[in-house]
Amino acid sequence: MKKISFLVLTAALVIGLTGCGAKDSGAGGTKYKFATDAAYAPMEYMDKDKMTGFDVDFLAEVMKEAGLSYDLTNTGWDTMLTSVKQGKEYQAGISSVSITDERKQSYxxxxxxxxxxxxxxxxxxxxxxxxxDLKDKKVAVQISTTADTLMSKIMGEKNPSLKRLDNNTLALLELENNGVDAVVADIAIVREYVKNNPNKKFVTIADPKNFESEYYGILLPKGSELKAKLDPAIKKVIENGAYAKVYKKWFGQEPDTKKLLEQK
Incomplete structure (x- = not known):
């Protein structure tokens, strides 16, 4: 009886441990759990019940190169940020996350x-x-993004005309329905939206003076051991042509990998 109880308790403990954080996937070793916000076409979005997009294909190439097993889950933006910071349920996040000095304090x-x-x-x-020109206009952004940060500086953080919404889909709907005068979002998202809505007569405006280039990185908890595995794999994928193949699939042009590899 004691032996059976011990085995049951041991099994329960193993299940409990593998239920938290990265899981042991058997012969394949550790399975890492990635979170994303799949509402950001063409970077990551749901096509019916399938998750797809540039980040989805890019991550597949990186994890294949690194020889790592993983799961990618659509958690939403705020949940991704919170859970990756804690580093328990999810060990990484990939969702067009801009690298900023402010985020580097937590990730x-x-x-x-x-x-x-x-x-x-x-x-x-x-x-x-x-x-x-947006200073006195109504503007929609996705909350907690660099667009939010930039427009908060231009319009004022507590300006009621700056609408901070849960995702860019809602922001774009606000513009469609005349709820705002403009949307500010990542260039890939804006261009994809215009491409898919040619009859809606939208106009895109680039502003390199006020909107500098920014770079996306895979989001990790502080002190993550996964960084040492991902970095060489990302570099290899960019160098061996796999990155260019994925990039051309989603954007129809060659990426500037030289400039990308110069970034630290």
Whole structure:
């Protein structure tokens, strides 16, 4: 009886341990759990019941190169940020996460894997020509993104005309429904939206003076051992042509890998 109880308790303990954080996937070793916010086409989004996008394909190449097993779960943006910071249920996040000095205080990052910048989207006939023209307008952004940070500086952090929404889909709907005068979001998201809605007469505005280039990295908890495994794999994927193949699939052009590899 004691022997049976001991075995049951031991089994329960093993199940409990593997239920938290990275799991042992048997012969394949540790299975790492990645979180994402799959509402960011073409970077990561749901196509019916399937998760797809640039980040999804890129991560597959990196994990194959690193020889690591993983799961990718659509958790939403805020949940991803919180859970990756804790490092228990999820060991990493990939969701077009810009590398910023502020985030570096709470997270580690992989080396950069994507160059981006923010872009303004308005309706045809809008008087807006640059980010500073948005100062007295109604603007929608996704909360806790670099677009939120940039527009908070331009418009004022407590400005009621700055609408901080849970995702860019809601922000774009606000513009469609005349709830705001403009949306500010990552260039890939804005261009994809315009491409998919050619009859809606939207206009894109680039503003390199106010919106500098930024770089995405895989988000990690502070002190993560996964960084040492991901960084060499990312570098190899960028160098061996696999990155360019994924990039061309989603954006129809060659990436500037030289500039990307120069980033630290």
């Amino acid at each position: 580690d990052y992989s080396i950069p894997y994507f160059e981006s910048t923010n872009m303004i989207l308005v309706k045809e006939g809008s008087p807006v020509k640059s980010a500073t």
